[in-house]
Amino acid sequence: MNRVHNFCAGPCTLPESVVAELADELPDFGDSGMSLIEMSHRDPVYDEVHHETMTLLRELCSVPDDFSILLLQGGASLQFAMVPMNLLGDGRSGTAGYVVSGSWGKKAIADAELVGGTYAAWTGADEGFRRMPTRDELTIEDNTRYLHVTSNETIGGIRLPDFYNLDVRQVADMSSDYLTRPIPWDRFDVVYGGAQKNLGPAGLAVTFVHRSVLEATPGRLPAYLRFDTHADNNSLANTPPVFAIWATGKVLRWIKQNGGVDGMQQRAAERSTMVYDAIDDSGGFYRSPVDAASRSHTNIVFRLPTEELEAKFLSEAETNQLMNLKGHRSVGGIRASIYNALPTTSVTALTGFMATFVAENG
Ligand code: PMP
Numbered sequence: 001m002n003r004v005h006n007f008c009a010g011p012c013t014l015p016e017s018v019v020a021e022l023a024d025e026l027p028d029f030g031d032s033g034m035s036l037i038e039m040s041h042r043d044p045v046y047d048e049v050h051h052e053t054m055t056l057l058r059e060l061c062s063v064p065d066d067f068s069i070l071l072l073q074g075g076a077s078l079q080f081a082m083v084p085m086n087l088l089g090d091g092r093s094g095t096a097g098y099v100v101s102g103s104w105g106k107k108a109i110a111d112a113e114l115v116g117g118t119y120a121a122w123t124g125a126d127e128g129f130r131r132m133p134t135r136d137e138l139t140i141e142d143n144t145r146y147l148h149v150t151s152n153e154t155i156g157g158i159r160l161p162d163f164y165n166l167d168v169r170q171v172a173d174m175s176s177d178y179l180t181r182p183i184p185w186d187r188f189d190v191v192y193g194g195a196q197k198n199l200g201p202a203g204l205a206v207t208f209v210h211r212s213v214l215e216a217t218p219g220r221l222p223a224y225l226r227f228d229t230h231a232d233n234n235s236l237a238n239t240p241p242v243f244a245i246w247a248t249g250k251v252l253r254w255i256k257q258n259g260g261v262d263g264m265q266q267r268a269a270e271r272s273t274m275v276y277d278a279i280d281d282s283g284g285f286y287r288s289p290v291d292a293a294s295r296s297h298t299n300i301v302f303r304l305p306t307e308e309l310e311a312k313f314l315s316e317a318e319t320n321q322l323m324n325l326k327g328h329r330s331v332g333g334i335r336a337s338i339y340n341a342l343p344t345t346s347v348t349a350l351t352g353f354m355a356t357f358v359a360e361n362g
Pocket of ligand 1: 078
């Protein structure tokens with residue numbers, strides 16, 4: 001099979017070995033005479049799959065015992081609502097501060113505003129979302145229940161260089177940098193993200209919730225929207241996204257074999273540096289709109305001198321099997337998403353192409 005170089009921002013490239021295993025095991029799972037996606041989620045055969053994914057998440061992310069792992073549907077987008085519903089909702093006191101660092105931070109605060117008191121602890125809107133704020137730039141009001149950060153803004157290509165160390169509890173959307181760096185658990189109440197970038201296929205969101213949040217769940221909340229519903233039922237309160245959980249387990253096993261989170265962190269730093277070097281060494285032909293200290297390790301955005309050259313770049317990239325490099329429709333330009341499973345050979349192919357393109361068009 002001819003695998004192209006797929007720089008898609010999500011859903012993303014999965015390890016080739018995982019895709020092959022899924023195809024191989026799908027029709028007759030564990031000699032059961034049926035595929036896993038046709039089986040009851042109460043079947044002991046499925047239970048083993050569910051358990052393995054949970055166990056690998058706990059092990060690889062070093063999740064302490066006082067956090068529950070929830071396997072949910074609705075993507076990270078539903079977490080934009082579930083977080084304030086569970087932490088702020090139902091007349092609870094306190095407000096939530098949001099770091100508005102780009103498109104995803106904006107969406108997160110927009111949903112929270114519908115539920116409870118919120119404020120922007122910082123916004124990068126006036127600067128065009130070029131960077132993350134330092135600790136000193138944050139305004140944290142009295143009576144703040146939590147501060148929400150987007151650890152990596154997928155569209156703007158900016159990354160929080162280090163998690164903040166604050167007096168208030170924090171919540172992080174780690175959709176686009178899950179398992180690319182360790183999580184300092186003692187600072188967080190909730191960490192969440194969609195699986196479809198660094199963990200597996202679409203259809204699954206992984207949310208980690210501290211016990212104290214579960215114990216204080218508001219009374220008036222529909223069952224699915226309550227974190228404790230899922231924690232109390234090992235994420236089997238309703239039918240879980242079985243295919244995505246199965247595939248994610250396989251990707252986690254692959255991550256474990258490739259050095260775990262430390263391995264992925266080093267991989268992300270090295271591979272993003274290769275592309276940033278290609279940008280910085282191009283004599284100004286390629287331009288990164290992002291402040292150097294906030295450069296993402298997973299979503300690398302850059303511009304060319306004109307939109308015509310960008311269109312030519314994208315078209316010739318596709319001829320070279322370098323796919324899905326177009327920037328998000330809201331910002332244009334080029335974006336290379338380099339998540340955990342993308343082979344390093346794809347990154348080398350991209351930097352090689354960038355060098356050739358600048359030599360021919362610069
Ligand atoms: N947050 C971030 C940082 C994202 O990149 C995305 C998806 N691109 C979302 C949230 C929304 O995720 P989902 O599509 O899983 O709802």
